[in-house]
Amino acid sequence: MTSKKIAQVLLCRCSKNKNLFGITIEKRNDDNWDMMYSYPIDEERAKSEGFDMTSIVADVYSTASYGGCPFCKQTNFVRCGGCGQISCHTTGNTTNTCGWCGTHMTDIAYRGKMKLKTGED
Numbered sequence: 001m002t003s004k005k006i007a008q009v010l011l012c013r014c015s016k017n018k019n020l021f022g023i024t025i026e027k028r029n030d031d032n033w034d035m036m037y038s039y040p041i042d043e044e045r046a047k048s049e050g051f052d053m054t055s056i057v058a059d060v061y062s063t064a065s066y067g068g069c070p071f072c073k074q075t076n077f078v079r080c081g082g083c084g085q086i087s088c089h090t091t092g093n094t095t096n097t098c099g100w101c102g103t104h105m106t107d108i109a110y111r112g113k114m115k116l117k118t119g120e121d
């Protein structure tokens with residue numbers, strides 16, 4: 001085994017102001033990944049960098065050091081059942097609005113591993 005860190009970036013939108021940001025996640029073991037930090041990404045850069053090049057199946061955890069969404073500080077994310085994209089979210093809230101397609105989600109619950117599109121860190 002190598003000790004090199006495996007990191008990917010999740011492309012996310014703020015559920016409040018719809019702005020784009022990236023979440024860097026690091027692989028811990030098997031399908032478990034930790035959220036490390038986030039940073040705003042502009043729309044043009046997101047298009048050119050291919051943040052959907054890779055697909056992973058992962059359980060992603062918010063760590064104590066993760067500062068949350070760069071815009072509204074929510075420390076987790078939720079995947080929209082409509083468009084499949086992710087938006088910032090607060091664990092325990094059962095509702096949210098997708099920052100991508102505007103779908104109002106009313107039945108949010110933990111459902112295990114998610115298939116996620118990622119880009120290279």
Ligand SMILES: [Zn+2]
Nearest residue numbers: 014069072088
């Ligand atoms: Zn947000």
Ligand SMILES: [Zn+2]
Nearest residue numbers: 080083098101
């Ligand atoms: Zn959506």
